[in-house]
Amino acid sequence: MNFRLLAAASAILCSVAADAAPVLAPPPQLGPEVQPFVHVPAGRIAITHLRIIDGTGAAPVDDATLLIEGEKIGALLPSGAAVPAGYRVLDGTGETALPGLVGMHNHMFYIARPNIDASGHSDAPLVVPQMTFSAPRLYLANGVTTMRTTGSVEPYADLNVKAQIDSGKLVGPHMDVTGPYLEGPNSPFIQMHQITSPDDARRTVAFWADQGVTSFKAYMNITRAELKAAIDEAHRRHLKVTGHLCSVTYPEAAALGIDDLEHGFFVNTQLDPGKKPDKCSEATGTPTLVTMKPGSAQANALIKLLVEHHVAITSTLPVFEQSVALHAPLNSKAMAVLTPQARESYLYLRNRTAQRGSTPQAQQFAEAFHNDLGLERQFVAAGGLLLAGPDPTGNGGVIPGFGDLRELELLVEAGFTPVEAIRIATMNGATYLGLADRIGSIAMGKNADLVIVKGNPASNIADAENVIAVFKDGVGYDSAKLLDSVKERYGQY
Numbered sequence: 001m002n003f004r005l006l007a008a009a010s011a012i013l014c015s016v017a018a019d020a021a022p023v024l025a026p027p028p029q030l031g032p033e034v035q036p037f038v039h040v041p042a043g044r045i046a047i048t049h050l051r052i053i054d055g056t057g058a059a060p061v062d063d064a065t066l067l068i069e070g071e072k073i074g075a076l077l078p079s080g081a082a083v084p085a086g087y088r089v090l091d092g093t094g095e096t097a098l099p100g101l102v103g104m105h106n107h108m109f110y111i112a113r114p115n116i117d118a119s120g121h122s123d124a125p126l127v128v129p130q131m132t133f134s135a136p137r138l139y140l141a142n143g144v145t146t147m148r149t150t151g152s153v154e155p156y157a158d159l160n161v162k163a164q165i166d167s168g169k170l171v172g173p174h175m176d177v178t179g180p181y182l183e184g185p186n187s188p189f190i191q192m193h194q195i196t197s198p199d200d201a202r203r204t205v206a207f208w209a210d211q212g213v214t215s216f217k218a219y220m221n222i223t224r225a226e227l228k229a230a231i232d233e234a235h236r237r238h239l240k241v242t243g244h245l246c247s248v249t250y251p252e253a254a255a256l257g258i259d260d261l262e263h264g265f266f267v268n269t270q271l272d273p274g275k276k277p278d279k280c281s282e283a284t285g286t287p288t289l290v291t292m293k294p295g296s297a298q299a300n301a302l303i304k305l306l307v308e309h310h311v312a313i314t315s316t317l318p319v320f321e322q323s324v325a326l327h328a329p330l331n332s333k334a335m336a337v338l339t340p341q342a343r344e345s346y347l348y349l350r351n352r353t354a355q356r357g358s359t360p361q362a363q364q365f366a367e368a369f370h371n372d373l374g375l376e377r378q379f380v381a382a383g384g385l386l387l388a389g390p391d392p393t394g395n396g397g398v399i400p401g402f403g404d405l406r407e408l409e410l411l412v413e414a415g416f417t418p419v420e421a422i423r424i425a426t427m428n429g430a431t432y433l434g435l436a437d438r439i440g441s442i443a444m445g446k447n448a449d450l451v452i453v454k455g456n457p458a459s460n461i462a463d464a465e466n467v468i469a470v471f472k473d474g475v476g477y478d479s480a481k482l483l484d485s486v487k488e489r490y491g492q493y
C-alpha cells in the first residue's frame with residue numbers, strides 16, 4: 001500500500017472540506033423557528049405496517065416495520081416481527097415510505113413578469129425574485145430532503161440559507177448550493193454576470209468555490225473555451241459542473257468533460273439549422289430534438305457518447321409540460337401557496353398555451369416532448385445516469401416540491417415503472433452527488449431521510465402527492481404545517 005498517496009488523498013479531502021460546507025451537515029439542535037414544524041422528534045421510532053419503496057428500483061415490501069435510531073435508519077423488520085422495547089411505535093397502516101427525494105434542478109427563485117396581462121405580455125426586464133423564505137419549506141413539505149440549486153441568482157443568500165438550515169435556525173432540506181450561472185452576453189436574465197473570457201470563467205469559479213458553493217452550472221451563451229476553463233477549475237477543486245446549454249452542443253460539452261446536462265434532450269442544438277460555433281441558435285434545440293427520433297442513428301451515437309463520458313442527464317419534465325397545451329393543471333394544495341399575483345400570471349400563461357395549441361410551433365413542440373421521453377428511456381436503458389428535478393420556472397406552474405412530485409408522474413408517463421421513477425428521483429441523485437452511501441435509499445445505517453405518503457405510489461404514482469410527514473436526519477416534519485406557513489407566499493418571498 002502506498003501511504004504517501006493515501007496521505008495526499010486525505011489532504012485533498014481535507015482541503016475540500018475547508019473550502020465548502022458539505023452537502024450533508026451533521027444534524028443540528030433545532031431552534032425556535034424549526035421546532036413548530038416538528039411532528040415526530042428524533043429518537044427511537046418504529047413505524048409498523050408500512051410499505052417500503054426503498055429507492056433502489058426493487059419491488060416494494062409490504063407490511064414492514066421501519067426502525068429509526070436517532071438520525072439513522074436502524075433496521076427493516078419483516079411483517080409480524082416484534083418491535084423491540086424502547087421504541088415509540090407509530091402505525092403506518094395504509095402508508096408507504098420512500099427515500100427523501102434528491103432534487104437535482106431545484107431553484108430558490110421565482111421568475112416574475114412585471115405587469116403581465118392576459119395576452120401574456122409583460123414589461124422588460126425579466127426579474128427573478130429570491131424565494132428564500134418559501135422555497136426551502138415547499139421542498140421539505142413535499143419530500144425533498146436533499147437538493148441542488150442548479151444555478152443561483154443570489155448565491156450569498158443561498159449559501160447563508162444553507163448554513164442556517166444546517167445549524168437548525170431555519171427549516172429546509174440539505175443543499176448543494178450551485179454558484180451563479182456561468183453565462184455569456186445576451187442573457188435574458190438581468191441579474192446574471194456576463195462572462196467575457198476563459199480567464200473570467202476560471203476566476204468566477206475559483207471565487208465562488210472559495211465562498212463555499214459545491215457545484216456549478218453553465219448557461220446558454222457560454223463559449224466552448226469559457227466552459228472548458230470553468231470545468232477545469234471546478235474539477236481541480238473536485239466540484240462538478242452541469243449546464244443548461246445552447247451555444248455549446250451536447251457532444252461538444254461531453255468532450256470538454258462536463259458532468260451533467262440539464263433539461264433532458266430539449267436543449268441540445270447540434271442539429272439546429274444555422275447553428276454557429278459558440279453561438280446559441282435561435283431555436284434553442286427544438287429542431288434537433290424533433291429530428292433526433294429515439295433509436296435513430298443520431299440518437300444512438302449521442303447516447304453512446306454521453307454514457308462513455310459518464311455525463312449524467314437531468315430530466316426536468318414539469319417545466320416543459322407547461323408548454324404543452326392543456327397540460328395537467330395545478331392541484332388545489334399547490335394553487336394555495338401561490339400569491340394572488342402569481343396565480344393570475346400562471347393562469348394567463350396557461351390559457352395562452354391552450355389557445356396556441358394548434359399552431360405549427362405548438363405541434364412541433366409536442367413532437368419534441370414525445371421524442372424527449374423516448375430518449376430519456378433510451379439513455380437509461382444504455383446505462384446512463386438520469387437525474388430528476390422540476391426546474392420551478394416557466395409559466396409559474398412549476399412550484400418547488402410540488403414540481404418534484406409531478407416529475408415522478410411524468411417519468412411514469414414517459415414509460416418508467418413507478419419504482420424506477422422513484423429511483424431516478426432518489427438513488428440516482430445521491431449517486432451523482434457522491435452520497436449514495438448515506439442517502440438515496442432506505443437501508444440500515446443510512447440517514448433517516450424519508451417521505452411518508454398515504455396510499456401506494458408503486459401502483460399509483462400520483463399517491464406520492466399525499467405526503468403526510470417528511471423525515472430528515474430522523475426528525476419527522478409536518479408537511480401540512482409547512483405548506484400552511486407559506487400559503488399565498490410563493491412568488492413574493
Ligand SMILES: [Zn+2]
Binds near residue numbers: 107392393
Ligand atoms: Zn433551471
